Amino acid sequence: MTYQPGRHFLQIPGPTNVPLPVLSAIAMPTIDHRGPEFSRLGMAVLSGIRTIFKTEHPVVIYPASGTGAWEAALVNTLSPGDKVLMYETGWFATLWSRMAKRLGIEVEVIAGDWRGGADADAIRERLKEDKQGAIKAVAVVHNETSTGAVTNVAAVRRAINDANHDALLLVDTISSLGSIDYRHDEWGVDVAVGGSQKGLMLPPGLSFNALSPKAIAASRTARLPRAFWDWEEMITINAKGFFPYTPSTNLLQGLRVAIGLLHEEGLENVFTRHDRAAEATRRCIEHWGFEIQCSNSAEYSSSLTAVRLPEGHSADALRAEILSRSNLSLGNGLGQLADKVFRIGHLGDFSAPAVMGTLSAIEMGLRACGVPHRSGGTNAALGFLVGNAGAS
Amino acid sequence: MTYQPGRHFLQIPGPTNVPLPVLSAIAMPTIDHRGPEFSRLGMAVLSGIRTIFKTEHPVVIYPASGTGAWEAALVNTLSPGDKVLMYETGWFATLWSRMAKRLGIEVEVIAGDWRGGADADAIRERLKEDKQGAIKAVAVVHNETSTGAVTNVAAVRRAINDANHDALLLVDTISSLGSIDYRHDEWGVDVAVGGSQKGLMLPPGLSFNALSPKAIAASRTARLPRAFWDWEEMITINAKGFFPYTPSTNLLQGLRVAIGLLHEEGLENVFTRHDRAAEATRRCIEHWGFEIQCSNSAEYSSSLTAVRLPEGHSADALRAEILSRSNLSLGNGLGQLADKVFRIGHLGDFSAPAVMGTLSAIEMGLRACGVPHRSGGTNAALGFLVGNAGAS
Amino acid sequence: MTYQPGRHFLQIPGPTNVPLPVLSAIAMPTIDHRGPEFSRLGMAVLSGIRTIFKTEHPVVIYPASGTGAWEAALVNTLSPGDKVLMYETGWFATLWSRMAKRLGIEVEVIAGDWRGGADADAIRERLKEDKQGAIKAVAVVHNETSTGAVTNVAAVRRAINDANHDALLLVDTISSLGSIDYRHDEWGVDVAVGGSQKGLMLPPGLSFNALSPKAIAASRTARLPRAFWDWEEMITINAKGFFPYTPSTNLLQGLRVAIGLLHEEGLENVFTRHDRAAEATRRCIEHWGFEIQCSNSAEYSSSLTAVRLPEGHSADALRAEILSRSNLSLGNGLGQLADKVFRIGHLGDFSAPAVMGTLSAIEMGLRACGVPHRSGGTNAALGFLVGNAGAS
């Protein structure tokens, strides 16, 4: 491989750019996962991660990447043949529903157009019909990474309550946690699924289940086979900062530092910073004259923006040009959006000059690929960023 | 925590001391797991790991620690109610059999005394009785990490063949891979389970299933529910160096370097180095007058040695003394061996002065704790090491 | 200190952003500076650094920052009371001349206006007058870091030759080496002074003297007291890759990697990349309507650009605003230019998106500080970069 000068810009919607203090903590020597120093580390991260999910209940940490935590959410709460209601917000919602089917769960999907969040009204109506309580869980994706659309989780909770339904609420927070406000306890979520490689600014390899007491109770009777993903042993042994099997020690060392960085900046400041990067990005895209995949401005994502290219232009060719020209990675279109959209990750360890470098690289790519656009989009972004600077 | 001067000696039987070039590769920035640079990385590690397992067939790499690969070996090959024959070599064999039961598999365990490897003759006899072929798999642990005893895997294979039985052979190589010779294809193993944190000299967080064509065929009809652990999608997408879901990118960066280091030294030299460290350790222990947990010298482990303390002396108190006095971690006794044995890891990135430092720290601990022993054990180790030096 | 999200942009004209593989090599353990592994390292860097200076003669490497190599160039070649002719291209030329005076050298300075390189004609004329050969050396700065102006070193050499004068030619290449073409042997330079922290992409701490045979001959009779800086012992002991006193081992480990990166990209490609970043920067500045400190376009620097702010605006206030708003450092005005100019470093490990991020951060700062300018400068830069992309 030829050396590419300059820092790589990893602007896919996760994994995100890992801050050097986090990389550095990950590169400290592995320690004995059954010794006293590890116990202190375990206690620190188990307690720290709760502050990120905004919960007082247990958070289970898996030495596995995010897809595993999807599986854990399902196998700990459901039994073979149980029905789960899922909302098709995009590619990741679809993958999660496919997984549920493979695990022997009956899945009912409310179809979506991949251009917005889950429709709480539709969920309410469907639950009201379910008089027998056949539906055991409702599963939604908080921030759909394939489309850049946010689901109003609080509204989904209210919908379940309004329907007076007993279903558990399962929420994928993989690409929102640490970049978009998420309130586990306040919103009444039963199981939240998280990963290390997005707003937490770690490499991939850790994933999370944040629980509610109701979810824990459900796990006692759920009968899908489970061992690696089982919550009970985890929670018991976590009490002293340890894990039932070998944890991903070095990533936990990084997690301790990452949680510290988020609190040093302040979670609310972190969210505002993401909001501003997202708005700047959208101003630029609108100036160029492109359509944003999320069609509802109330549901725009602050983690990423998916951009639709004009008919007849390949998003993948554009991404390849930008990668080779500017050493900057963008996310590809997934599923039905393949080659039609590209996705800009503006989450994690990110700042205004990096936003501008990213948008500039894209504008250069557009020119080089001959994709018609109104030039000067980056100026629009710059104007927004500086105009709002007084507030930051 | 108070700063402890001097490098920590991590002499548990895994995780092991990670070489700095490996830590350093892990600390390089996370890259796009769907981009061309990752494809090169993926191809390199997927092909490289085969040379460590000594197989020409696929090796699946999970972004999860070793316990996950145990689960993967079972759910990909078996169906609910299938019977598996396991051999109780120690604590880890026991944990694996418990996991199988939790997953809905019928487990038949051949009891063992935790002082040696699996008895191939007993396996042969049991299989001969199984005229109907109810037993779908035989599962053994190559190197039992709780006792320091090695199972003769080739003999187990012959036993299955001699019984003319069709069972799959599943082998846990977690604490042997990269430190004790393991020959996947030559020995006819169907599924080998490996982990990153032992002989591969990485932090925990990656695990492996090395497959045989017969195992892959079995997976097509096996009906235990599976998604995260499913081999098929993995193998398909691995063909271009990618993974079906987010891999543990940074650990893979380390894996590429670690495999390179093993080949730079030469696998045979690596095994010889482990054999010598193990023999030096045993000479020392025998001089002290302690019993080695593995009672059959033909089955001694080159990865670790478990040492029985005299009645009335606490192995855990000894370990705590050594940790606080010498900043050196040893493995604890597990299950029925709790507080009765301690375990010395002499695997991974390890050299003669580190062996001597380790044994010296233990001898100091023995004196400090008043555990009766014949002093001068480290001298015996030194004599062995220098006596054989000409050969190295 | 509060955590600043996003990677810091270190856009001062050196030290520059250090690539991670170089930082990582520096963080490898210190090795025995008298052992065989060091010998290989020493040979590699002593030979490698010659390819960067484009010389076949010895290059002395000091475990000291760049100012030390200035002193070394003087004390090895001159005697008390010797006269040296220096050209006042800016602050660093001035500092070097002050140093010469402090060391007991008689300094004659040709005054300059700090807006261009050294005037070869003026040097020729002065040398022609010096019939008795009182002038023992001519000293110029190749790239004046305080103004962003390049001296035509080949022309200075020709001027000396035309004057038929025997003076040594001493050249400061600190901020040109590795970013602007420098040809030690071809241009007939006698002593070149270099540092690690600019185009070589290392932290500060190493410095260099590239020599000519004539310089080495001069050192045999030069009588300024010297010990630490003495070339002779260095050159003798360097023959086997060693150093007469403790070298800066870890920085040398980084130097080996940095030289490798420069050659992997190709020195000519490195220079072209710097030229393009510089031109993009100037297009932006001109669009804004500011004056570039270097008034002669033939002498523009590809390492940095110094920008004059309109009367009544503080360059330091602007820099402070940009630092706190965008986490980006710019160089300050030095000497007579204090608070009047700011300097943009566009050298070292740098790429197009970083150029654009840098210029965008400056444009945001200009707006925030109310410095009058024509907006859209970044667009001009972008247009240049993409327009020329086909050539890269």
Next chain:
Amino acid sequence: MTYQPGRHFLQIPGPTNVPLPVLSAIAMPTIDHRGPEFSRLGMAVLSGIRTIFKTEHPVVIYPASGTGAWEAALVNTLSPGDKVLMYETGWFATLWSRMAKRLGIEVEVIAGDWRGGADADAIRERLKEDKQGAIKAVAVVHNETSTGAVTNVAAVRRAINDANHDALLLVDTISSLGSIDYRHDEWGVDVAVGGSQKGLMLPPGLSFNALSPKAIAASRTARLPRAFWDWEEMITINAKGFFPYTPSTNLLQGLRVAIGLLHEEGLENVFTRHDRAAEATRRCIEHWGFEIQCSNSAEYSSSLTAVRLPEGHSADALRAEILSRSNLSLGNGLGQLADKVFRIGHLGDFSAPAVMGTLSAIEMGLRACGVPHRSGGTNAALGFLVGNAGAS
């Protein structure tokens, strides 16, 4: 180069093994040496280093290795032709005196036998003779790195006082600072010379001059030419945490961490730890039957021990054997001791198992090389270490 398994043991008497948190701090990105973050770093290290020298007066930090600080001590305090009285404790004292001569200083050396520290009585007698005060400075090496002998600096101070002499006292603390108690103010030293790569546990590249008010006063009239080494500008600009020319930023980042580690352990504990490692080493050597180069037990060094091999045996061959067999570096004999002694560094980031690993590697080397010795030396060391453990 072939990969050597296991951590290298760097047991030369400096550079020493650098703790990972220090290496990691050095590998953090270079920052703007004129910005506010640097100012905080500068203030922290300038104030912190005083606590290590135990002084309330300025300590100058050079971006240069230790030999440079020798030169600085001389050129800041002396004028051409001034006389300095030096004591030949060994190779480094000799090198320092040679340097002084090269710089134009008149040097009077009190000859020594390289087997002990400087003789304060001899210094007193010589000073008493110097009625005219021709001697401007007395220079001694606190811990002679070539022999492992300590000079009683307080006694030298008293000798000067007793002689009622006005000479400055210059002390080389390079291999004592941070490992053997040194008290700048209490002992009335005028200039102490230190380096980063020994007890401070950093790579080489930083060096120090700790000053007294009298030394500062002397520097105002001293007339040896100086620029890079000049104290005055340093002290002035240091007041705000900055440096007059580019400092070695990344090593300063490491220095901040290293000072923190020393205080976390406690300086007195650090010294005791070194005393114990040294005594264990000597017990081992005495058991083997070898002579220690330092013949006066009151002057034994806690940083290193130089060992005399029996006539007819090559210390260098022994060191080469140990390096290739055990991946452990030892110091060579210097000057008149070449090939006759080897030197064991037991300073810096060092612990009991590392002491034992080191001594064991040496005993293995002795056997392999056929150097006659009484085996079991490591046992003697072990006995000492555990016997005194209660006290630690």
